[in-house]
Amino acid sequence: MxxxxxxxxxxxxxxxxxxxxxxxxxxxxxxxxxxxxxxxxxxxxxxxxxxxxxxxxxxxxxxxxxxxxxxxxxxxxxxxxxxxxxxxxxxxxxxxxxxxxxxxxxxxxxxxxxxxxxxxxxxxxxxxxxxxxxxxxxxxxxxxxxxxxxxxxxxxxxxxxxxxxxxxxxxxxxxxxxxxxxxPDEQRSxxxxxxxxxxxxxxxxPGPVELEGEYAADPTIVLGASTGGPKIVERLFERLPADLEAKVLVVQHMPEDFTERFAERLDRLSEYDVREAANGELVRSGEAAIAPGDAHLEVVNNVGGRLRVRLDDGERLHGVRPAIDVTMQSAAENAVDPLCGLVLTGMGRDGAAGIEAVKTAGGHTIAQDEATSPVFGIPCQAIQTGCVDDIAPATELVETIVDAFDTDGETDE
The missing domain is CATH 3.40.50.2300 (Response regulator)
Known part of the structure; x- marks a missing residue:
């Protein structure tokens, strides 16, 4: 028992x-x-x-x-x-x-x-x-x-x-x-x-990861997490290099009032300017927006290296609001800058459809591995879609994100 x-x-x-x-x-x-x-x-x-x-x-x-x-x-x-x-x-x-x-x-x-x-x-x-x-x-x-x-x-x-x-x-x-x-009946080792x-x-x-080489301009990172996620998200922000100049959207399943305080903690830890997202605001390179508790975070457009976002208090998805899928799917549809979708520890399947959308749109997709996920539900469901490019442990998530935007000197010209 x-x-x-x-x-x-x-x-x-x-x-x-x-x-x-x-x-x-x-x-x-x-x-x-x-x-x-x-x-x-x-x-x-x-x-x-x-x-x-x-x-x-x-x-x-x-x-x-x-x-x-x-x-x-x-x-x-x-x-x-x-x-x-x-x-x-x-x-x-x-x-x-x-x-x-x-x-x-x-x-x-x-x-x-x-x-x-x-x-x-x-x-x-x-x-x-x-x-x-x-x-x-x-x-x-x-x-x-x-x-x-x-x-x-x-x-x-x-x-x-x-x-x-x-x-x-x-x-x-x-x-x-x-x-x-x-x-209840298993031998507990x-x-x-x-x-x-x-x-x-x-x-x-170890501090933020140091960049070497050339990287895509104005990249966008959409990160989703649930149970067990806050400490891993904090560690990721500690190590995310400002030189990457990414725009970061975070969906951490949390109730109202917690997300603003969580954003403040991330802002203290990170080289990025982190805040709770506001309706209609612009998210620029080197900035991060945290989806507020009880509101979906959507990407409206992506112009001149800036994302415009909006908040939506519509129906819950997978029983949650904010939902990872809403943010990732809207980013896949409306973000034109290089895009990376990342799902971390948590219960349920929120994020799986979002990962599929990011992959279909040509973005790079990452899931936290089982060995370092306090709860492997969300990453597992994403991996099972067949749309995950990289599976990485918590200690290597930032390096994996950075590698996703490494152009190795390549350009579109």
Missing amino acids: TRVLVVDDSQFMRTVVGNALTEAGYDVETATNGSEAIETAAAYDPDVVTMDVEMPELGGIDAVERIMVTNPTLILMLSVHTEQGTEATLDALERGAVDFLHKPDGSDGRTLAHLSSEVVDKVDELANANVSSIALARASASAYATRSHRADRDVATGRAVAGADPRGGLEVGGGSTTSRPTG FRPGAGASSESEPDDD
Whole structure:
């Protein structure tokens, strides 16, 4: 039977979420704070953890980091819908959590019954997903801890770099990964501490990729991701070279309010000017636009190296809005500059039709590989279309994008 650890300092919330999961057929254990969660995760070895963000003694963010280093597990964050809760949730995703849900606060008509149903649906998805890169998240958490500790040490010794962000960006681990079966009757070979080796946890940030040779002018990149995507998207933006002078459109499945904060984080990490997309705006070379939560992002035209985009609050596609397919298909139809479509980790099939459209339009297509995808649904569906040019690990996504626009001295003349 699939095991779920429910972590919340509220006995009422533990009971509500725990009862919903028990009635859905899961074996449920509970913990009251982050410290207890770490101990219980090691002893109980859950398949999925639901983690509250704000708790006494040790909060959910630090608990995520510790669990991902010592006992890598799929972690679903439950947070309050506030500005502070949004930032905390993004921190948790950066440290290894794969997804999140909002606790109802009365602002949008959601109730505890809605939350219970959403938790069960999300745990169903995670428990049945082909999850093969928990070690990747472990490496991310380890790199985060290493970098944070180094920053603390430098501050203590008076060697802090002026203007440096002590949290920095995460190095996404590569190297060997260990597949963790998720079926209820399968032998579970992934044990605490297994997976990524020290070699897959780099100590230093390599920085943006350096360009060599000649590259297509004013290229466009359309990037789509869902579950497990934020930390990988952040790492990609850290390394995307400004010299490529690309226009970047990002569709990350997130609710309203999160995408603006996510854009701000990417802007801090990247050499690109990153912002949440606005209706009718122009996206120029060296700029990136993030699809807002609850709105599709469409490309209207592409003139003089600039994209004009619009927002559409039409029907959901594949149950989501924004949808990757909408952005990719509109880019394939209306972008005349060199085009690259990229799909990353996530559940479902959003992006598969978009990849087909980009390929049909003559663009280059890339999918994240299974070994480094926390959830391999979206990339797998895209690959199965037969329209993916390159399959790349998280650590080589930027190099693969750059290669897609390498003209090797060729021109249209």
